[in-house]
Amino acid sequence: MTSSTLTRPRARPRGARGTAARRDQLVGYTMVAPQVLGTLAFVVAPLLVVVWYSLHEWNVLAGTFQFAGAENYERMLADPGLRDSLVASLWFSVGLVVLNVSLALLLAVLLDQKLPGTTTFRTFFFSPVVVSLVAWTIVWRFLLQDDGGINGFLASVGIDGPNWLRSGPTAMLAVIVVQVFKNVGLNMILFLAALQGVPEEVQEAARIDGAGPWRRFRSIVLPLISPTVLLVSILTVVGSLEVFAQIDVLTGGGPGTSTTVLVYYLYQQAFQFNEFGYASAISVLLFIVVLALTLVQWQTRKRWVHDEV
């Protein structure tokens, strides 16, 4: 019989363990450093600097930069132009979210059917997503002019089309539709992925229970894809508040101020009127609005998002 002796594993010297741990820490910090430094430099620092600017009156031409306290924020309360831009932003956001989300969902449901030609259909609606935004908008500007392609087509079928970009309601509608067609393909793909993740057996069970197509969609599919609906809603709302190029190219904020949304108003104040301090205060307001809307959607998700119930 041979005897064996158990020996305690030799503990690594304390100093060596500390060195390894520090090395692990160093590796970890190194791995996250680019992201953290990038966020600090290009997100956090500009945010702080904008808040600082918003407390100043900054005359770019004269080169003066004077502390103004809350003056820029007080000015916002009495600025009718800002009020108009908030109203325009509201109309644009509501129109865009309703049209974009509902159209994207409809297209995704159609694509989810096993029908011939779905690949072509999907490509057709997704291709604008990869087209340059400005190029897309310029083409639409030509189409929407009084003597443009759309009115030319309408005239060929005996309809006298409106001057789309020269009257308030049609100009806003035109801007919304141009933006919807630009991005609906992306949301459509997100919805399609969610729809294809709905378990077939759940739908089958509902079918056996006698549920019709609409009832199955409303009670089974929609709740199961509600996390995607939440994601798409947040992305679309935030995106709607950032719209700029379409306004600049299509309407320049007009006619009147009917399409001067908040970001365009901010641009005018900063880069056309050289009111950088006031524009900074407006950008702080925009940040708060985006944050508030995102938080509201996030907080209310428990009421309607399936996985959060």
Add this chain to the structure above:
Amino acid sequence: MSILTRRRGLVAGAAVAAVLGLTACGSGDAGQAGDPETPGDPVSLTMTVWTADETQLALFQSIADAYVEANPDLVSDVTFEAIPFEDYTTSLTTRLAGGNAPDLAWILESYAPEFVDSGALVDLAPVLEGTEGYAYDDLLDSSLELWQQDDGLFAYPFSNSPFAMFVNTDQISAAGQPDPAELVADGKWTYDAARDIAAAAAKKSGKQGLVVRDFDYQVWENLSTIWDGWGAAPWSDDGATCTFTDPAMVDAMTWIHDATFGDGAMPAPGTTADFFAGDAAMTITQISRASVLDDSFAWDVVRLPAGPAGQQNVIGQAGIGVFAQGEHPDIAADFLAWFTNPENAEQLAEFFPPPRESLLTAEVLGAANPKLSEDQLQAVVVDGITGAVTKPAHPSFAKLQETVRASLDPLWTADADVEAVLGDVCGSIEPILADR
């Protein structure tokens, strides 16, 4: 506060201060340019321009290279940075905001009071007057007016391009209308006559009649080329009172509205028409556009028509200023004195009608404008600059431009109440005028 927290606070504060130091600090004092001191090393100068024409840029560079050669201790090189015209002023002010002011810049006339009043530019008068052989007295007083404040001159008006009426004589004769040149000779060249010709030509050709170039229902200040014939103006001379509701302006805008929506003499909103592509019978634009004309149709150029208040010449100006925030304002001013001296001004006259009386002759301008006859040059350019007014300008022009544009939009419908819309325009801009 812990030491660490305090240190972090100091670092963050230093970072913000550094950013502000880079971007927001600069001299707000309006200085005078003086004799340049020789720097330790020769410096680089930058001038922003809105032309991208290679021939023009090559001319600028050759003049600059000659200056560098003559002043090797002062300047090592001069760079001309082209910024697209549409975004020019916005890009320029953004550069100023970023603490990256060019040494010299072209400045559009509408923004002249804004730049001059702000103290952004240095007074050039002492350097230009003191430069040997500059012939400061040769500069036309009327061309300097916009760029002066007190006794100072804050930019040199290097380009003085008159507005004129280009006419497509093919389309006009096809419509059986009188030749505008003959109407000028007979003293019957009026806006009403031009409108009748434009309406008839448009009806005959199915194209457009009279196009105020670059107006596009956005750049309303270009309409001043018409309303000056009524003696109208958007605001009072001191810039403090809105005059859009004055009878002369109401009459002029009613005329424009009727020409657009009444008899189709002017293109409606949303209609594109390029005279130089043969899309219209007439256009009001600057004489410098003559260079893009080819022989695809017969054309002529005549002075602006007379309105009820008589004939009024209008010029579009551009100035060159030296920024107080620039790194070398004295050297930049010295370079400007070289760039615009009589010899170089004559070279620049190939593209830009100069403000020098001695160079404003049909002979000098004719050498550079082969497409225009001496008679045309005399009648439209030489006579067009004398006694001309500029387009509207104001110290708060950027705000006024956008506010008037937005308030005028309701005017561009067939059933608009002209007087009521102009009343609203005044209501919108009066706070801005009062705030100056």
